[in-house]
Amino acid sequence: MGAAYFYHLTRRPLEETLPVLLERARGAGWRVIVRGQTPRRMDWLDEKLWLLGEDSFLPHGLSGGPHDADQPVLLTTGPGNPNRAACLMSVDGADVTPEEVTALERICVLFDGNDADALDKARGQWRALTKAGCAAQYWSEESGRWEKRAET
Template sequence: MLIGKARQAGWRVAVRGRDSARMDWLDQKLWLGPEDGFLPHGRAGGAHDARQPVLLTTGPQAANDPACVMTIDGAEVSAEEVAALERTCVLFDGNDPAAVQTARVQWKALTDEGCAAQYWSEESGRWEKKAER
């Protein structure tokens, strides 16, 4: 859903993970696509990375010049990178205590560096903003 919204805004997106196998899994899920349409994307390391509207990567740099970076599974993002992007999304499983702790550490590090941040939760069944800094 978030990738689709970023694409609707006209942004190129990089989805950054930490594990190549996990990115392969996500690639497979995206190929299945949402019921209402296909989400064009590619895995980093291909011949056409720079042309991909959505690039799945485990590296810190994305060849598709993204306006939006979405990190998963605790992948790192720096305050400098956040400042240069239109949007940065740190996605995590709120039911996984280790993932929550990693996200808290990222939140603190980024906000301590002056990045504006919002925390959204789907805990109630719909998205609600829980905090802003």
């Protein structure tokens, strides 16, 4: 059984935090799904991940291509697990289910701490997942480094 990790972004934006978490997940040997809300936002993330820098390369792809099953990191707006991922990263309030928490090694919910709607959505996700019996951790970067602030 996996766990849901909630990442409250207050100092660094998504485009800086996501690559770090993706590298850690890949370092654990996991394939990853990054689930967002809109195709336009996923296109934006795709561009950001390709432009990480000369010393960094993070292989990934947008869903809907002929090689979705082969992607180590797949950006999508849909449900399912076409690349047999062990980790799902939810961005921009994309839904996750208790069944996904149970089936996968890790669920990461990244949310913008400067956006009231994003905070409300993340709080609702926390309540729904913990009420369903899922293990969860809340991480904050408010102090300047990531610290675990709560765990169920």
